Amino acid sequence: MRRLTAVLATALLLTGGCTAQPGAGQVSVLATWTGEEERVFRASLDVFERETGIKVEYRGTRALGQVLKAEVAGGRPPDVAVLPGFGDLLPYIRDKLVSPLQTVPELAERDGPQWDRLSRGGLPHLYAVPVKKDLKGLVWSRPRPPGTPAPTAEGLLAAGDWCLGLGSPTTSGWPGTDWVENLLLQRAGPAVYQRWVAGDLPWTSPQVHQAWTDFGRIAGPRGSAALLTDFADAGRGMFDAEPGCHREHQASFIAAGYQTRRPDGRTPAYRADFDYQPFPAFSGAQPASPVAADLAARFTAKPAAERLIRFLAGRQALQPGPPALDDRLRERLLGQDTLCFDGSDLMPVELRTMFYRAVLEYVADRDKLPELLNRLEQVRRTLQDDQDRRYDWVTVSCGR
Numbered sequence: 001m002r003r004l005t006a007v008l009a010t011a012l013l014l015t016g017g018c019t020a021q022p023g024a025g026q027v028s029v030l031a032t033w034t035g036e037e038e039r040v041f042r043a044s045l046d047v048f049e050r051e052t053g054i055k056v057e058y059r060g061t062r063a064l065g066q067v068l069k070a071e072v073a074g075g076r077p078p079d080v081a082v083l084p085g086f087g088d089l090l091p092y093i094r095d096k097l098v099s100p101l102q103t104v105p106e107l108a109e110r111d112g113p114q115w116d117r118l119s120r121g122g123l124p125h126l127y128a129v130p131v132k133k134d135l136k137g138l139v140w141s142r143p144r145p146p147g148t149p150a151p152t153a154e155g156l157l158a159a160g161d162w163c164l165g166l167g168s169p170t171t172s173g174w175p176g177t178d179w180v181e182n183l184l185l186q187r188a189g190p191a192v193y194q195r196w197v198a199g200d201l202p203w204t205s206p207q208v209h210q211a212w213t214d215f216g217r218i219a220g221p222r223g224s225a226a227l228l229t230d231f232a233d234a235g236r237g238m239f240d241a242e243p244g245c246h247r248e249h250q251a252s253f254i255a256a257g258y259q260t261r262r263p264d265g266r267t268p269a270y271r272a273d274f275d276y277q278p279f280p281a282f283s284g285a286q287p288a289s290p291v292a293a294d295l296a297a298r299f300t301a302k303p304a305a306e307r308l309i310r311f312l313a314g315r316q317a318l319q320p321g322p323p324a325l326d327d328r329l330r331e332r333l334l335g336q337d338t339l340c341f342d343g344s345d346l347m348p349v350e351l352r353t354m355f356y357r358a359v360l361e362y363v364a365d366r367d368k369l370p371e372l373l374n375r376l377e378q379v380r381r382t383l384q385d386d387q388d389r390r391y392d393w394v395t396v397s398c399g400r
Contacts, residue, residue, distance in 0.1 A: 084294055186285060
């Protein structure tokens with residue numbers, strides 16, 4: 001669901017100085033990134049190695065959840081693991097398998113108070129720092145003619161011709177959960193959204209039902225095609241001579257996919273061929289921006305691990321691309337809108353998995369919505385009633 005995006009900033013002064021110290025130790029890192037994503041992350045780790053003399057042993061795997069669980073259970077955890085959401089981290093915090101971090105002023109200096117609050121997830125201590133961030137809930141399309149007003153939320157719902165792909169090599173359905181989450185956030189506002197993510201708002205509530213119904217309008221008659229389309233391919237139809245679709249709801253990382261050479265030899269360019277606007281709040285709702293982050297946490301007490309965390313906390317974490325796009329995304333990530341984490345990333349894994357599956361079933365058969373919401377509600381109640389699992393709910397999902 002995510003692609004590593006990073007802008008390598010100038011070198012940071014770390015605690016103890018930035019002069020390399022031969023034999024300063026070694027730190028192991030486990031994350032999901034392989035291929036080009038790994039190359040980008042390793043470039044940042046190389047800077048850390050040169051500055052500190054600490055050697056980094058990096059491993060990337062798409063099966064991070066299973067690998068980390070097995071290594072922790074076997075008593076051989078990595079020093080640092082980068083997890084794709086706070087919901088994946090919380091069970092390890094509950095079982096005291098993650099070490100809390102000391103004060104990390106680099107995080108607040110880089111990102112501001114909203115990200116400090118989001119990174120704590122409602123807990124009194126800080127356990128992880130964002131390594132990579134994505135702005136979500138963006139509407140990508142061909143550039144509007146100059147002077148054309150941005151469409152409203154209701155206008156976008158009625159527009160049709162959405163590019164939609166629900167397939168994914170790892171977890172099909174997540175592009176639809178992004179839609180449901182953002183529609184709930186933009187219509188009901190951050191307070192209601194936060195109650196839902198924390199497990200305190202029923203899935204059968206009018207607000208959640210409305211979000212699913214709105215998503216049904218977006219999927220429209222092309223739902224069956226979306227089930228067979230990979231999310232990475234969904235927006236390509238926007239750039240055809242005769243576009244097969246006209247707009248896509250996707251996170252900021254998708255811009256890198258747009259900027260690839262097409263069969264006709266053209267390479268779409270930001271501003272010239274595509275642009276974005278945030279999906280706006282509905283009339284009367286508080287503006288908010290959904291975001292996602294991969295979080296680095298310390299699984300051992302090694303000083304080198306703490307030092308790497310502090311280093312990562314001070315790095316910029318935006319996608320490579322035209323400076324104008326990077327700057328614009330950075331402004332929104334640090335702007336005035338309330339920031340709210342992707343809801344499914346924070347949910348207990350059982351509920352998250354059923355959420356993904358429910359999206360696919362709903363798109364295939366809209367008449368099943370009451371049945372699907374009742375199923376999801378039953379899972380929520382079961383988890384809420386299990387006192388041993390109460391700690392698996394993230395109580396703070398918005399930055400203010």
